[in-house]
Amino acid sequence: MIQQYPSALLENAVNEFARLPGVGRKTALRLVLYILRQEPSLAENLGKAIVRLRKEVKYCRICHNISDAEICSLCADPSRDTSIVCVVENVREVMAVENTRQFRGVYHVLGGIISPMDGIGPSDLQIESLVQRVAAGEVKEVILALSATMEGDTTNAYIFRHLAPYDIKISVIARGVSIGDELEYADEITLGRSILNRTPYNDSFKR
């Protein structure tokens, strides 16, 4: 389709929006026209928030999570147990685990997952710094909380190999039938795992 924008400013804004994932040119135009119909403050605030975020964003020196300071609020919180480290892919997973309110330890954000298909190897991730953190001595348990995918399993195995020399507990989050799922629709591998890793009946009510 030929697109003849009546204004270079408009075309430029549409082009920039269309660089975002999942935003096509039609959606970009819809967003831009919406912005034009709103108060100028909306455009001002959105534009500045984007520029400032990218310019001023920091990553925690300890866990590598996105942070406003040198050390993030979770690592700086004296009530968190720094001897238990939960390894996650990204900030989104930190938020997901935090939302469960079931974890009082600290995190280690890898910044991705080993994925040869996407050209992401161990050296692109914060794995070396995790090993150093463990080597420093304070950590007693590392919980691997990555996706239950092939990439997640590969990354788990890689990290396990590098942490094996240290005298710590290494665990993986439980895989099993999701709460609310009907058993007849669970896939065989998940169901098989949930049988192998069955827990004593009373334990399941502890939380």
Add this chain to the structure above:
Amino acid sequence: MIQQYPSALLENAVNEFARLPGVGRKTALRLVLYILRQEPSLAENLGKAIVRLRKEVKYCRICHNISDAEICSLCADPSRDTSIVCVVENVREVMAVENTRQFRGVYHVLGGIISPMDGIGPSDLQIESLVQRVAAGEVKEVILALSATMEGDTTNAYIFRHLAPYDIKISVIARGVSIGDELEYADEITLGRSILNRTPYNDSFKR
């Protein structure tokens, strides 16, 4: 769901994105994390494009379309026939009609459509300026190209009433069965219209 953002900068950017239509907080976070993974220039360009657009956007003094100059490129184009004015709702429809390459006249952008439900009345739209344009004398035909909805019909009727005193041709874009549509699936009203407004057989091959 509780959302604990690890950074105020991040939270702010997510909040601003989530103000856009069709962008929820999950999508906003996905977009923001994508921006963080890209070169700083992407954030810089997107942010500036948004602010600049809203600050510097102009509307053509004649047709009220979005424009970079006082008078838009279509109104300023000497090859366009200024005696035929196509009335459309918005810049998107200008682009849609332009893309057909079937129209060599000029436009009049209402900036919306009469919609009592949304509190949009005739005075919120560029209808008075359309009447003045016709009153000035150069216009010979006005083509009403609004959506085939109740709001479009209402707006058409309102404009028709106000242009009736002037000695010009007023037409409405044809409604009928879309090219490629099978007749058995066409709705009755559309099919009825297309029978009433049938065209001589040879005319349909003119274009």
